[in-house]
Amino acid sequence: MxxxxxxxxxxxxxxxxxxxxxxxxxxxxxxxxxxxxxxxxxxxxxxxxxxxxxxxxxxxxxxxxxxxxxxxxxxxxxxxxxxxxxxxxxxxxxxxxxxxxxxxxxxxxxxxxxxxxxxxxxxxxxxxxxxxxxxxxxxxxxxxxxxxxxxxxxxxxxxxxxxxxxxxxxxxxxxxxxxxxxxxxxxxxxxxxxxxxxxxxxxxxxxxxxxxxxxxxxxxxxxxxxxxxxxxxxxxxxxxxxxxxxxxxxADYRESPVMVVEYEGDLKSIDGVTGMEDYGRYAELGLEMGTDPQDVLKNLMESVKLRRFEMKSPSLNEIFIEVVNDA
Amino acid sequence: MMHKTLVVAKHEFLATVKTKGFILSLILPFVILLPVMFTSGYVMQIATQSPQNIGFVDETGILQPDGVFTRFEDVGDAKNALLNDEINSFLTIPPDYLETGRVVMYGTGGFFSSAPTGLVEAFMINNLLRDSGVDEAMGDRIRCPVEVEQITLDESGEVEEKQEVRFLIPYVVAILMMLSIMTTSGYLMQGIVAEKENKTVEILLSSLSPEELLTGKLIGFGSAGLLQMCVWICSGTLMISLTSLTAVFQEIQISLIMILAIPYFILGYLLFAGSMACVAAPASTMKDAQQGAMIFTMLGILPIMLLGVIIAAPDSVVARVLTYIPYTAPATTLMRITLTSVSVYEIAASLLILTVSVIVVIKLSARIFRSAILMSGKKIRIRDIPGYLKR
Missing domain, CATH: 3.40.50.300 (P-loop containing nucleotide triphosphate hydrolases)
Structure with missing residues (x-):
């Protein structure tokens, strides 16, 4: 002591x-x-x-x-x-x-x-x-x-x-x-x-x-x-x-931002979203450059019940692997 | 930055002198080497002085037996006597002996046995002289034409008396010096390889330059070697002073040997240690380093291997050439100065060549050390050396 x-x-x-x-x-x-x-x-x-x-x-x-x-x-x-x-x-x-x-x-x-x-x-x-x-x-x-x-x-x-x-x-x-x-x-x-x-x-x-x-x-x-x-x-x-x-x-690495959502309901096309990977209760939405995520969120809330959402950024590990593989 | 060099030197010195191997090396030469040398001399004396009984089969009819030589009628009888240990050896003298001088000697071999050439020659001369009419005095001179008394003069022209034991001094001095140099530079080589193997070298090099590290190691291990030499010299001197050998040694130029032993030890150590560093820095394992160091070890022990030539003819071309070759100079010169008057010019030239060689080898080793110390997994190749020097 x-x-x-x-x-x-x-x-x-x-x-x-x-x-x-x-x-x-x-x-x-x-x-x-x-x-x-x-x-x-x-x-x-x-x-x-x-x-x-x-x-x-x-x-x-x-x-x-x-x-x-x-x-x-x-x-x-x-x-x-x-x-x-x-x-x-x-x-x-x-x-x-x-x-x-x-x-x-x-x-x-x-x-x-x-x-x-x-x-x-x-x-x-x-x-x-x-x-x-x-x-x-x-x-x-x-x-x-x-x-x-x-x-x-x-x-x-x-x-x-x-x-x-x-x-x-x-x-x-x-x-x-x-x-x-x-x-x-x-x-x-x-x-x-x-x-x-x-x-x-x-x-x-x-x-x-x-x-x-x-x-x-x-x-x-x-x-x-x-x-x-x-x-x-x-x-x-x-x-x-x-x-x-x-x-x-x-920021430099990702060309367009990605939004991840967990939801209940029927997910339809939304303005400002260029690509969507929908798994029924979980989806990854590719946002158009310059789109405000808040606007997308508002649109989403009108059509589905949101349980979770976040802006997804790539991990350093993902960037590392991608950079090394690209080289 | 000298401080860091001294830190390394102190670390290596203490690490070396605390090892069991080093402590044993201080004692072992006296425990093993000196008794072996004295014992071997004693055994040789016994071998040469043991009673001889030699048979002969004479086909010329001119020989008479004496106390040592026994006549046999034929080779078969002589062989039986030899095999039954009744005689030590026998010789046959063919009928054309007087024209050719050839005889045949038979023996059974053995560890200490050698052909009794001297006894046979004396026996033949006695028999040849017996009926020749030569008077007794002339006969004695023919039997023993010269009794050489060698007188050596010192620099002031005074007679310098030396005893037969002097052959022992170059032998002991050369062996102990080379033993110390090789052991100490071996420690340096081990130290370098060990730091590569245990990966501490990179930490060290983040604190000081490769040159400072190498210099520190040279000083540290060299100091341990110098301590070893001093202990051997002091113990040897003490042993001599406490025994009856004092009288034998007091006429020999011990002081000159001691004075020259120090610079030759220091320069010899730096030369061998620098060379060992050259092979240790690129080596990945101790085995690789030892293989690379073999050439230097062989050069180092060459004067010991040629000891007989140097003792028999200390002023011969071979002995003189070895005095000027840097790797053989320390041992050869110290041996020669106890046997003959080596001129001051020869010693100076030898020391000069050695000094220049040391400077070249140390610079070379520092460059190789810097570029190769962090390499691993490579074998030492002579063709890589220019590459190490360029980096």
């Missing part, structure tokens, strides 16, 4: 300190609403195969930015270029308004898709090593706090090899933000986690967002991306295929 109290106190102090630090950094470098990451005309090939093809986008401060795409789309290559692990053939990456240099690595936390930790050392030694590499000299308190937060404080002195796969994944997640980075790049953070741990990780991400951190979320889990991301970038074969807020993307 007292551990939790201490942890909460520490967290509050860090939240305040982090907010001040981040605020100061943002003000100093790019202004409150400027991009923290600006990628311009990025191109990368391996041999004759083009992995990234003239890719440009930017990420705003404090947002959760979804990076989506099928396997082999070039997401991991792009992340590695952003982190300067590999070099691009052309294009530039600016962070906080400046071209990338090694010092920026201390302001980024990274959870790679391929998970791995040193198995023969303790959890504490492992996290301390990663923290030291991020220039955090005395990480003991932070390690205690985050291990408490993910429910692994009792395993602090356990060997990593003694932990379950899910526990190791949480340790790796802690390693990504142990040094209080401004930008977090999380590649498939929910992969392999049970629902309880998925919720813990999701809550931590939202806490970090509230603290002003910018999160780049690369995932195949479209439902998570749809619920959490402020904006998304979808790439396929190294090219940008979708980019913007979820509302923008959905």
């Amino acid at each position: 007292s551990d939790n109290t201490n942890n909460n106190r520490m967290f509050t102090i860090w939240q305040t300190a982090a907010a001040i630090t981040v605020g100061a950094q943002i003000e100093k470098t790019e202004g409150a609403d400027g991009p923290v990451l600006d990628v311009a005309h990025l191109t990368k090939s391996f041999g004759t195969k083009t992995i990234l093809d003239d890719l440009s986008f930017h990420i705003k401060s404090g947002e959760i930015f979804g990076l989506l795409g099928p396997n082999g789309a070039g997401k991991t290559t792009m992340i590695r270029i952003i982190l300067d692990i590999i070099k691009s053939d052309n294009g530039s990456v600016k962070m906080f308004g400046k071209l990338f240099d090694e010092a920026f690595k201390e302001r980024i936390g990274y959870l790679p898709e391929e998970r791995g930790l040193y198995q023969k050392i303790t959890v504490f030694e492992c996290l301390k090593y990663f923290a030291n590499l991020k220039n955090l000299k005395n990480p003991g308190d932070r390690i205690d706090f985050w291990l408490g937060k993910v429910g692994l404080i009792d395993h602090k002195k356990s060997r990593v090899s003694e932990l379950s796969k899910g526990m190791q994944q949480k340790i790796q997640l802690v390693a990504a933000f142990i040094h209080d980075p401004d930008i977090l790049i999380l590649d498939e953070p929910f992969s392999g986690l049970d629902p309880v741990n998925t919720k813990i990780v999701k809550d931590i991400m939202l806490d970090l967002k509230r603290d002003g951190k910018t999160i780049i979320l690369s995932t195949h889990q479209m439902d998570q991306a749809e619920r959490m991301c402020d904006r998304i970038l979808m790439i396929n074969h190294g090219k940008k295929v979708l980019y913007g807020t979820l509302d923008q993307i959905k």
Whole structure:
């Protein structure tokens, strides 16, 4: 109980300190609403195969930015270029308004898709090593706090090899933000986690967002991306295929709006409806562009008894599948 | 960014010196190697000093038996005696011996057995001289024409006395140095492959550059190797000082060996470790890396394999050439300086070539490391190396 109290106190102090630090950094470098990451005309090939093809986008401060795409789309290559692990053939990456240099690595936390930790050392030694590499000299308190937060404080002195796969994944997640980075790049953070741990990780991400951190979320889990991301970038074969807020993307994606109704009675043709899929008690009505759904609703109420109606928008998952299949 | 390099170095150093393998490696050379070397010397001494009883079948009629050599009338009798262990071996002297000098030696083999050539030669000379009319003094000179007393002068022209045990020093120094270099660069190779296998390398590279990571590893593992060498040297010196071997070793230029051992160890380690990094970075498994490292391992142990040639002729072309080949220079040079006067120019040239090679290999390994460290599922192919260097 007292551990939790201490942890909460520490967290509050860090939240305040982090907010001040981040605020100061943002003000100093790019202004409150400027991009923290600006990628311009990025191109990368391996041999004759083009992995990234003239890719440009930017990420705003404090947002959760979804990076989506099928396997082999070039997401991991792009992340590695952003982190300067590999070099691009052309294009530039600016962070906080400046071209990338090694010092920026201390302001980024990274959870790679391929998970791995040193198995023969303790959890504490492992996290301390990663923290030291991020220039955090005395990480003991932070390690205690985050291990408490993910429910692994009792395993602090356990060997990593003694932990379950899910526990190791949480340790790796802690390693990504142990040094209080401004930008977090999380590649498939929910992969392999049970629902309880998925919720813990999701809550931590939202806490970090509230603290002003910018999160780049690369995932195949479209439902998570749809619920959490402020904006998304979808790439396929190294090219940008979708980019913007979820509302923008959905609005741009559907040529005409669709209304779903559940009803009792006899459904007849209605003005403003161009197509209808009627199942007797359920129907999907394709509305003509510019038609006001309220007018359609009024007409419907005159002919049938409505039990439910809603404007149907395509899910991100549907858009993803359609875009990938079209390509 | 030196801080991060040192963080990696410290991590690798502590991770290495805490392993059971490393702790055992500090003790094992003294527990196993030295007793084996002393025992093998003792066994050889026993083998050469064991009593001999040799038979002969003389078809020339000029030989007389003595305390060691026993006459047999025909080959059949001699064979029976040999098979019944009554004699160690026997020889037949054909009728045309005086024209050809040829004799045939029969023996039963065995682990320590060897043809008693020296005894047979002395026996034949004695018999040939017996009726030749040569006086006793001349006969002695023919039996033993020279008694060589070798005198070595030091740089000031003073007589430098050395004992026979000196052959032991290059042997021990070369083996221990190469053992340490190969073990330490092997640890580096294992470390690189392990981080690829356990997928931690990508996290590391998100914190520091591939060059910083490689440099940190080189320093960390190198420090562990240097510690290993220092422990061996200190323990060896302590052992010698506490035993009767002190008197034997005190005339030998131990200080020169120790002074040169450090730069040769450091440069040798960097060369081998850099080479191992070149094969470890693209490798997916330890087995792949070990196959790639085989060529460097073979080059490293070449001077040990040619130990006999180097000891017999430390100034020969072979020994000199090995002094200049970077991969064989550390062991060869250290062996040679204990056996002969190697000129300062030779040592300087050897160190210079080694240093230049180290610079080239480290730069090469850094480039290969950067472009190949994140690759997986590929076998190491020489034809891919230009591609790694271009990326």
